[in-house]
Amino acid sequence: SATAIVLNAAYNTEESPRNATLTVKYPEAEDVVVELTQLASSGDAYTIEAKDIKVNQFATDITAQNDDNYYVAYMSEVTYFKDMGIADEETLILDDYNFFLSYADAYGYTIRDFMINMGLAFQGDNTIDWTSLVPGCDYVVYVYGVQFNEDGSDYTVTTPIYYEVVTTPINTIGEQNFDVTVEVDGPSAYISIDPQGYTGYYFT
16 A cells, blocks of 8 residues: 655755655565655744733734745743653654644645644734733744645745744732622622733632
């Protein structure tokens, strides 16, 4: 039966394509030689600037050098990289690729359509909000360029990874005013709470 062979190579930083030869060997069978060409670097670059950092959310402004090319923008806790043994760019790119591809296959999308529809692949400058975060936690927002093939079934990484580490602050004990309105209607009571600009968690 046919078997797909997926190769993951370090990104090409040169302005010209990079060539390689793959030889497949099997006992009592003739060697199969495949010529491979890796695309040249796109020359794209990205900047990431974190803003509005709160205990459970923050935003990032991502500036793209080229408005037409796609890029991946993703975020994860630093502890995830440590737990998964991700210590270099190639391992992270492969981890992302396997994750994106598995969900694309599960939902019947091409990997391009899945990444675009799920807000994982972007074009141009974007502001992305990251919410439902943990106070006092280190997060990494990272970006790298990609080029999808013609039918959207695969992509090639075209840039190194650009990243920014963001630490959410920890709640401190202090005074906070809340505007609380209580309406009583027979056996029922309705409470309306205005946190007066407070964006953290609170209990009622």
